[in-house]
Amino acid sequence: MIYKFKSKAAGDVIMMGPSGDQVLRLIGKEPSAKGIIEPAQMPAAMKALEAAIAAEDAARKEAAEDDDAKPGKGDGISLRQRAWPLVEMMKRAHAANENIVWGV
Template sequence: MLYKFKSKAAGDLIMMGPTGDQVLRIIGKEPAPQGIIEPAAMAAAIAALERAVAEDEAARAQAEKEAQAEGRTPAPRDGVSLRQRAWPMVEMLRRAQAENHEIVWGV
């Protein structure tokens, strides 16, 4: 499934299903074919995404530190980081919040 997030405040944002599911879960929404993020919920959504990115990066740094302490090479990163995947949504949320517009998908 593809997610196409839309807002009058920003261009459309397209995410592949697994990434869209992950982002929606992080902001407290259940993945669904259709949905809406109201302006009142956007500050909390931005904070949740920023917190998830920080936790992901801290876990990666800890894993690298432990690998180095054990004298082994840290595992390579898995493609695109959560920061890179979440950044477009954070930007869309900020713009939509600033202009008091909702974000919808599947409509």
Template sequence: MLFKFKSRATADLIMLEPNGRQLLEIIGKTPDPHGIVTAAQIPAAIAALEAAVAADEANAGAPAEEAEGADGEQQPPRDTVRLRQRAAPFIDMLRRSAAEDHDVVW
């Protein structure tokens, strides 16, 4: 499934389901197939996303896990795309929508 975020202030933003779900959960929205972030809710959503990005970056400095697990089995590679990169287009959409007092729907 894809999430297609729309606003009259910006072009559409399409995200894969896991990434869109993560961002919606961060801002306190249920990742249903359809939803809305009203213009009044946008400042709180931006603040929540920025706090999550800051927390993610603080955790990025933690020591990396061993390449092999305790049982000697190879572990899957860590995600090299950080939350900051995934959230940046959505945060931009929210900022532009707030500036023009438009809602964001999906």
């Protein structure tokens, strides 16, 4: 499934299924074909994403410092990179008191 997050306050954000599922679970939403994030829910959602990003960054740093780590080998796209567009959308939507919806 592909998620297309929409808000009147920002441009659309598109995420592939697994990334969208992960982000929705992190903000306390069950992955589904349709949904809404209301402005009142956005501060807690942004904090949850920032905490998950910080935890992943710390784990990546620890893994990079490990003696077995191979220099130059990429780990793929981080949660920080995948979630950033949605976090920015949430900031704008919250400031404008607009919902974020998907699947509608």
